[in-house]
Structures are given as structure tokens and as C-alpha cells.
Amino acid sequence: MTTEGEPLTKRDFEALARFRFGIRSYLRFSEETVRSHGLTPQQYQLLLALKGFPERDWASVRELADRLQLRHNSVVELINRAQGQGLVTRAAHPTDARAVRVLLTKQGEKVLSQLSALHRDELQRMGSVLMPPVWSEFPPA
Secondary structure, eight states, rough: OOOOSSOHHHHHHHHHHHHHHHHHHHHHHHHHHHHHHTHHHHHHHHHHHHSSTTTSEEEHHHHHHHHOOOOOHHHHHHHHHHHHHSEEEEEESSSSSEEEEEEHHHHHHHHHHHHHHHHHHHHOOOOOOOOOOTTTTTTOO
């Protein structure tokens, strides 16, 4: 990887631009896809964060705020909207009476499965566009 003091080459800029284009293309696909299924991008990210939470099938609001990089109160509102659509539910936390567990409902699982399959297919279609850049001075090991 180049250091701060080393100038980037034309190839480096091209690689960065190609990678940035790939990220933006994927994000645009994702935003349009989830909206066409009646969700906001943030709701899809919430459902994905729940299903993908390591080693259990639920998460606390605090954990979701960390995963989504949002403030606690923003996540509470997001959960409220998703719960209103029947996508998630709340339950008592097993060890902390001050916290709650957030879980996917069957409807949330169904919607997430459909959307995630579309996202997987798009990532496969995009192929190497989303590969991180390889810097010209330092080929991969």
C-alpha cells in the first residue's frame, strides 16, 4: 500500500476511480431495489444486520446502532417503522432488564431473503468491479 508521502500514479487514480464507481453502482442498485420492494435502504440494512448478527438471531438496539453507524434514537425510530410494517419485533433481553432484543418476523425474513438474493446476484454480475485497487508500486503478495 502506498504511504502518505508517495505520489499516486495515473494507474492508481484509475483503480481508485473504478473502485469508487463500483461501490456507487452497487449502492444505487441496492437503493433502487429495496425501494421497489417497499422498504427504505436503512430498513434493508436493519434487516440484514439482524440476520447477519454473529452467533445469534437477535440484537439489542445499542448493537444495531453500532452496526448501522447510527445514533441510538435514530435506530429506535427505524425499528419502530420496521415493526409497524411487520418486519421486526421486540422481546425482553435475556440478561439486561434495561434493553430489548430486536428480532426478525417471518415477514421480515421473507422480504430479506428476496432482497438479499437479488443483492447476491448483482454482486456476482459486477465481478471484479468491486475488487479493492491493487497499487502499482506494491503488487499483492
